[in-house]
Amino acid sequence: MLPQRRSAQDAATFRTPRRVLVVDDSRMQRRILSAQLTRAGYEVIEAGSAEEAIAICAEIEPDIVLSDWMMTGMTGIEFCRIFRGMDRSGYGYFVLLTSKNDKNDISYGLESGADDYLPKPVNGMELRARLAAGERILTMERELQEKNRMLSSTLRELQGLYDSVDRDLTEACKLQQSLVKERYRSFGSAQVSLMLHPSGHVGGDLVGFFPINARRLGLYGIDVSGHGITSALMTARLSGYLSGSSPDQNIALIQTEYGIYDARDPAELAAFLNALVLQEMSTDSYFTLIYADVDLVSGRVALVQAGHPYPAVQRKSGEIEFLGTGGMPIGLIDDAEYETITTQLAPGDRLLLASDGITEASSQHGLLLAEDGLARIMRSCASLRGPAFLDAFYADLEKFTGGQLSDDVSAILFEFDGAKQNAD
CATH class of the missing domain: 3.40.50.2300 (Response regulator)
Structure with a gap:
């Protein structure tokens, strides 16, 4: 047997x-x-x-x-x-x-x-x-x-965990994208368009806008250091500080004695946010900020640049100017000082606030786009407006990098066509 x-x-x-x-x-x-x-x-x-x-x-x-x-x-x-x-x-x-x-x-x-x-x-x-x-x-x-056998078993378990995390990140991506409630809005003779492309499921960039009062608008771009879940959670927290749907919770806004809203000076807002982050958030993350207070009637812009790339103004003539002198990121050091700079937009001018995922994008030969490349793309898209401008801008950026963008990409485009009608 x-x-x-x-x-x-x-x-x-x-x-x-x-x-x-x-x-x-x-x-x-x-x-x-x-x-x-x-x-x-x-x-x-x-x-x-x-x-x-x-x-x-x-x-x-x-x-x-x-x-x-x-x-x-x-x-x-x-x-x-x-x-x-x-x-x-x-x-x-x-x-x-x-x-x-x-x-x-x-x-x-x-x-x-x-x-x-x-x-x-x-x-x-x-x-x-x-x-x-x-x-x-x-x-x-x-x-x-x-x-x-043990390795195969472990890999199967890890694959299951990865699939679970991947599903969660896909849902997180939807939630993060929902933070940008409006990608475009017209204000009569001015319009705002937003662009946000994370490099992964979720990212550390955030863009948005909110009304200050009947004639002024707040525009902001945030870029949290690093990538992934930690950065995305921080952007979600920061979005609550600059909420357009809850002005009483928006730290950029202050209510006057007459019951109407005004806004903090941009440099004051950056300093206030810096102190708030260092006091309330126990994290090693920091972020860059670009914030602009735009007058829809006069075209006057007051803005603060806190570590973000230089804002670009494209005049009606096609000439491009870069504003600002730099500035410290938010959440790095106590008592950091910030500067408010101003510019005047004339009818036909546009303001572009771009993240460093654009200016630091690299070609296949290792060349950075930088300000010169950004200006070149803006000129190539000059005939387009609103979301069409940003779509063409992103397509040119992808072409420059050979489709190998490694960082989150975000931008705010403000186009001014003249004084807002019937403004208070």
Whole structure:
């Protein structure tokens, strides 16, 4: 009666004694080898032919096979080839027994799939030494197999976690995009357009606008350091500080004694936000800010640049000017000082507030877009307006980088066509 076939798990974790299949058409040779192996502590199975051995191997998985080379019917070489093609849960160590001593014959046997060979008649000490070497190989193979099994299991678990995180990030992306409630709004003879493209599922850029009063508008761009979830959470927190739907919670707004809203001076807002972040947020993150207070009637712009790229004004004539002198990011040092700068927009002028994902975009040759490249793209898109301008701008930016944008990209476009009608 044949021993029961082992499961894959049993084969990977079995313990001694090893199971050895002895294949020889000489009953005497089988008995001699079996006696030697049994005394050495092995579990022995005998087969009188290669055909019988194949049937045994189909039912069980011997750890080691000792097969005579020359046998009636199928030879040991032919058996070895079939053995190597059998479906097994683990490796089987195959030793050819032969009276051949020609090196070419030995090489042929090893090339056919045998792991080792023993000359006949078999010396007991040499047999045990060769099998000990085979056992070491089997042990290493089984250990590697078990480690691979554990690794595969771990990778499946990690893939499940990744898929879960990926689904969560996809939903987070939708939520972050919803923070930009309006991508475009017309104010009669002026209009605002917004662009936001995270480099991953979620990003650290945020753009928006809010009414200050009947004739003034607040525009802001934020770029939190780093990428990913931490940056996205911080942008969500900051969006509440500059909310257009809840003016009583907007830190840029102050209510006058007459019950109407006015706005903090841009430099004062940056300093206030800097102190607020350092006091209330326990984080190593910081962010750059561009904030502009725009008068829809006169075209006057007051703005603060806190680490953000230089604001660009494109005049009706096509001439481009860059404003500002830089400034410290928000949330880096206590008592940082900021400066309010002003400019005057005439009818037909436009103001672009862009993030460093644009100015620091790199071509395939390692060249930065910088202010010169930004101005070049603005000129190429000069005939377009509103969202169409920003779409064309982004397409040109992608072309410049070869589609390899590595940072979040955001921008605010304010276009001024003249005094707002019926303004209070």
